[in-house]
Amino acid sequence: EVQLLESGGGLVQPGGSLRLSCVASGFTFSIYAMSWVRQAPGRGLDWVSIICDNGGCTYYEDSVKGRFIISRDNSKNILYLEMNNLRAEDTALYYCVKGVPVAGKTTHFDHWGQGVLVTVSS
Amino acid sequence: EIVLTQSPVTLSLSPGERATLSCRTSQSASSPVAWYQHKPGQAPRLLIYGASTRAAGIPARFSGSGSGTDFTLTISSLEPEDFAIYYCQQRTDWPLWTFGQGTKVEIK
Numbered sequence: 293e294v295q296l297l298e299s300g301g302g303l304v305q306p307g308g309s310l311r312l313s314c315v316a317s318g319f320t321f322s323i324y325a326m327s328w329v330r331q332a333p334g335r336g337l338d339w340v341s342i343i344c345d346n347g348g349c350t351y352y353e354d355s356v357k358g359r360f361i362i363s364r365d366n367s368k369n370i371l372y373l374e375m376n377n378l379r380a381e382d383t384a385l386y387y388c389v390k391g392v393p394v395a396g397k398t399t400h401f402d403h404w405g406q407g408v409l410v411t412v413s414s
Numbered sequence: 415e416i417v418l419t420q421s422p423v424t425l426s427l428s429p430g431e432r433a434t435l436s437c438r439t440s441q442s443a444s445s446p447v448a449w450y451q452h453k454p455g456q457a458p459r460l461l462i463y464g465a466s467t468r469a470a471g472i473p474a475r476f477s478g479s480g481s482g483t484d485f486t487l488t489i490s491s492l493e494p495e496d497f498a499i500y501y502c503q504q505r506t507d508w509p510l511w512t513f514g515q516g517t518k519v520e521i522k
Binding site: 327329336337338339342351353387392394397398399400401402403404405406407 | 445446448450452456457458459460463464469501503505508509510511512513514515516
């Protein structure tokens, strides 16, 4: 059974930093792209970032470019999201998600974690 | 930038009724649409990918159709557990994955 377990969320002041972690199990972690998707309070789902299976490529949604860093440790089956210079609008539930490739590129996401809450407030 | 617009925003139906949810993209993209079900306090669940292929373990009452810019999720006969929010999603560019704003299916 695929499991994705996020941790590391919490309350942080504007300008602060947090590091989210996602421990994956039940599948061969190292051969799938992994992503973070967030949901702000009362809002829909928004893609945040994705990392290739070997960690060799990373991509970000425009509003987090230069502030967030996605990484992975394939020896430990862990996905990370380092979030710096946090803003109030980053407040959201952050989901760790497993990508599904079609013709070598991720098109959709077939497994999601339960999510971890990040609150940015003074 | 391709935008995914879902309609209606809210669908009020009774158990046993048919639900038809729409997802319209502002431009045609090369990547097919996926649909997800999201219940409060739970992880979103993949229902449909490739516009019409049911994900593993998804009941046959869920079906997807469409191509180009118009896509539809149909629930043939609503079960009590189907009342939730439904999102469509597409890889609208490289690298960009976009979700619709969601349709809430609520009990009438």
